Amino acid sequence: LVCIAAASAADGITIDKDKKSVSIDARIALRKLPKLEQVYPIEVVACWSHDRKEGAGQKAHETVLTIDVLPSDVHKALEEVGLKPGKPVKGGETAGTGPDVNVFIEVKDEGGALKKLTMDKVLVDPRTKAPFPKSVKFRFTGSVLSKIDPNKPETKYGADITGTLIAIYPVTDETVCQTSLTMKEEKYLKLAANSAILPPAGTPVKLVLEAAGK
Secondary structure, three states: OOOOOOOOOOOOEEEEOOOOEEEEEEEEOOOOOOOOOOOOOOOEEEEEOOOOOOOOOOOHHHEEEEEOOOHHHHHHHHHHOOOOOOEOOOOOOOOOEOOEEEEEEEEEOOOOOEEEEEHHHHEEOOOOOOEOOOOOOEEEOOOOEEEOOOOOOOEEEOHHHHOEEEEOOOOOOOOOEEEOOOHHHHOOOOOEEOOOOOOOOOOEEEEEEEEOOO
């Protein structure tokens, strides 16, 4: 199979139409940010970094990965592989809707070979060491449109304001993907990045979103 970069794909994003997948340049996030006194539980898989020059990620202290691309460009890429966004939610005990996507990270092992890390390996409960449930679905919800200035009517793709790409809990609807989890689960399912298998902070990796059941 040939990896085809669509003409509309931005730098840092690769589209494979045969696999119905989107690959995004990313880095392992710093878990404790310099200006914060503690390490916060993981709430998102990927977002902009805290020190991004063109705009910092609002969830940079709660992410596994950092990205530099516009979330709206990832949205467009997912549409390029045939997916149609559903509808995100914020708060409450209902989950966002949309087509299921498989989410995993590609890292290189010591020999240079690519290794695929699914979210049940990447995320753990820091208290019990239990893995992130495989039953949780990731969904292409798309983002709400948000006002750039609360006093003006103009709006833009909300995730391009927050910098959030994948939210694990519906703490924001300004994101490209959400999961089947609700705020009810957020109360008891606290998550940490599995440092036992993830490379050090700053390591370049690929974040892959792939149509489920393709």
